[in-house]
Amino acid sequence: MASKAASGNKARIHIIYYSMYGHVAKLAKSVLKGVEASGAEARLIQVPETLSKEVLAKMHAPEKDSNVPTIAVGGGGENTISLEDALVNCDGILFGYPTRFGGMPAQVKAIWDATGGLWMKGALVGKPISVFVSTSTQGGGQETTILTGLTNFIHHGMLIVPIGYSSPLSANMDAIHGGSAYGAGTFAGSDGSRQPTELELNIAEHQGSHFTQIATALKIGRAALPPKDANPPDAKQ
Numbered sequence: 001m002a003s004k005a006a007s008g009n010k011a012r013i014h015i016i017y018y019s020m021y022g023h024v025a026k027l028a029k030s031v032l033k034g035v036e037a038s039g040a041e042a043r044l045i046q047v048p049e050t051l052s053k054e055v056l057a058k059m060h061a062p063e064k065d066s067n068v069p070t071i072a073v074g075g076g077g078e079n080t081i082s083l084e085d086a087l088v089n090c091d092g093i094l095f096g097y098p099t100r101f102g103g104m105p106a107q108v109k110a111i112w113d114a115t116g117g118l119w120m121k122g123a124l125v126g127k128p129i130s131v132f133v134s135t136s137t138q139g140g141g142q143e144t145t146i147l148t149g150l151t152n153f154i155h156h157g158m159l160i161v162p163i164g165y166s167s168p169l170s171a172n173m174d175a176i177h178g179g180s181a182y183g184a185g186t187f188a189g190s191d192g193s194r195q196p197t198e199l200e201l202n203i204a205e206h207q208g209s210h211f212t213q214i215a216t217a218l219k220i221g222r223a224a225l226p227p228k229d230a231n232p233p234d235a236k237q
């Protein structure tokens with residue numbers, strides 16, 4: 001896997017997210033905390049908006065955080081990062097997005113639909129990826145939103161890293177909470193007024209640190225492998 005990942009054993013993790021009303025953005029900050037606590041270099045990156053200003057105004061969507069760089073598909077601009085830098089030049093990707101009818105938003109799909117060239121080069125083969133989400137309600141599709149996105153990652157040959165039950169937090173039955181074995185999550189409420197709870201933020205932080213440990217182990221393990229052409233298949237015969 002060709003990547004300009006961080007040097008030494010320190011992994012570079014990209015936390016890429018799309019958030020219309022800020023719930024996923026909040027989860028992303030907790031994920032970041034977990035990544036940094038596990039000794040990796042972390043970077044927050046936003047997915048570009050595809051809806052017009054008029055539509056966004058009708059949806060009462062606030063301005064996005066201009067401090068977080070945005071992926072520029074096929075172009076540059078202030079505080080942008082190329083698609084290749086965002087997806088390839090890291091040791092792992094934590095991807096966050098709100099549900100749209102139980103699946104990923106078109107804004108996020110547009111990113112994956114722009115990766116044909118990277119797919120042809122196998123640029124993402126073996127790269128670990130993990131997903132966190134937001135829905136309005138319980139039963140609004142947290143698991144389906146993660147599950148239906150997996151086809152993109154599988155076709156790229158990426159390694160899917162769920163949190164499973166690696167933390168007892170996800171199995172908490174005392175409080176209503178988003179997040180599951182599939183990934184961290186929050187419920188925004190049907191009017192968007194519910195904010196991520198401490199428990200949900202803690203699950204997100206756990207996902208960041210759990211993922212980082214796996215991505216770091218992969219980075220160290222790969223560095224220890226002999227060069228690819230050291231043992232050509234013919235040598236065995």
Ligand SMILES: Cc1cc2nc3c(=O)[nH]c(=O)nc-3n(C[C@H](O)[C@H](O)[C@H](O)COP(=O)(O)O)c2cc1C
Binds near residue numbers: 019134136139188192
């Ligand atoms: C077009 C559209 C479809 C949506 N579909 C669902 C859905 O299927 N289930 C659900 O619980 N919420 C649904 N929502 C609500 C969003 O998931 C919610 O606004 C989001 O989780 C808030 O996260 P954010 O603040 O990061 O944008 C939908 C919202 C929109 C605009």
